[in-house]
Amino acid sequence: MAHGERLGAMAEVSRGEPALSRREAESGRREAGLSQGEPVLEARSLYRFFRAGDEETLALQGVSLSLSAGEFVAVSGPSGSGKSTLLACLAGLDDPDGGTVRILGERLSHRPEPERARLRSRRIGVLMQTGNLLAHLTLAQHIVLCRRLAGRPQRRRSSVKELLASVGLADHEHAYPGRLSGGEAARAGLAVALANDPAVLLADEPTGELDTATELQILALLEERRSRGRAVLVASHSPAVTAAAGRVLKLRDGKAI
């Protein structure tokens, strides 16, 4: 069984629901307004330098990539190779010193922060290793807040529950992050990143602190996103992540190798 199929089967077991049929996957893509293979995120010749006194770090040196609907790509490379810097530029959390990032054809880089934030909130989900949740908000409040910030009209109240159920947290609508286990917090962070059903999910070491079983659960959920025609990019040191991805972008010293 191919790794993707194994992850799909795991998702099925973990949620007690059948794996997606081809028709369901196609309908997911249509809902998102994406066609299979359509370029969703494009980065051209990204450069990022950091200066501290006389020291200059060349964190990214001309990295290009294209991520399409229905793709799961891993970014791997040794510590300091530029993975987090790349993800931050792709998410519009940081601005590259050179090169461009486009999301669904619209330029994200070199725009004022409020415009980048607007595009990010509507089209990109961001998942980090930790720090995805605010201590004083329940999981339902996180999701409602993300939708409001994206200017989305409130959907049915049940849609919050459905989203939480999709990551196995149906009964945690009113839970605060402090009450969650590490695995639950990781899945809750994923639900929040998916609150606006983004075309692209960018995840930076999302499984770094998780045990193997929880890592596989998260990977199964990412694979399900991919199979629904969304794009997924994960920066990670984990061999399980690179094995789950359809393609791996390797970085060394800020360059794609």
Ligand SMILES: Nc1ncnc2c1ncn2[C@@H]1O[C@H](COP(=O)(O)OP(=O)(O)OP(=O)(O)O)[C@@H](O)[C@H]1O
């Ligand atoms: N804000 C910053 N100021 C100065 N240097 C930075 C900054 N952010 C990153 N760097 C440097 O840029 C290089 C790339 O860092 P980055 O965090 O992107 O690597 P990474 O591959 O994600 O590493 P890790 O796997 O350890 O998270 C490193 O040399 C790092 O020290």
